[in-house]
């Protein structure tokens with residue numbers, strides 16, 4: 490896929506084909522895309538925990554209100570960041586998007602899971618309490634066309650005319 494097509498066609502996938510595991514090469518590709526992400530002052534304030542153990546995935550799926558898709562993922566990557574680093578949250582978002590795009594370019598779908606019960610998620614992965622674990626990403630080959638969970642309906646996008654301003658606020 491060309492880069493623009495990969496970016497614009499990326500949509501959340503929440504149901505995965507478990508007969509089709511993610512190879513070590515594909516996993517390496519995903520993690521490498523996260524590693525190469527830019528970060529504020531190049532602090533790279535993140536760790537990526539790659540998870541394939543079904544019991545752990547199921548436990549993590551209970552740590553977020555809309556995290557059920559983790560239970561059926563072929564792979565999940567938890568993004569842990571050090572909050573004492575400047576802009577750690579923004580940096581982690583860049584790494585997350587890069588991993589999702591690299592995966593999609595290889596035909597692998599993904600979806601973010603917010604950890605509403607972060608402490609429980611950190612305990613499940615033995616993450617030190619001083620670090621943050623806000624999001625975990627499910628990965629896997631799509632089972633079929635996306636069937637979003639009811640509370641998080643598949644969204645279109647606002648038109649550019651609604652979100653783009655010229656030169657300053659209030660000017661279209």
Ligand SMILES: Cc1cc2nc3c(=O)[nH]c(=O)nc-3n(C[C@H](O)[C@H](O)[C@H](O)COP(=O)(O)O)c2cc1C
Nearest residue numbers: 499500501553555556600601602603641642643644
């Ligand atoms: C910060 C963030 C948190 C999200 N948390 C969840 C989540 O907990 N569960 C979920 O199913 N989707 C989650 N999503 C995915 C969004 O719901 C999804 O990207 C959005 O509805 C647009 O749909 P699309 O990705 O299919 O285009 C999250 C996305 C972001 C950026």
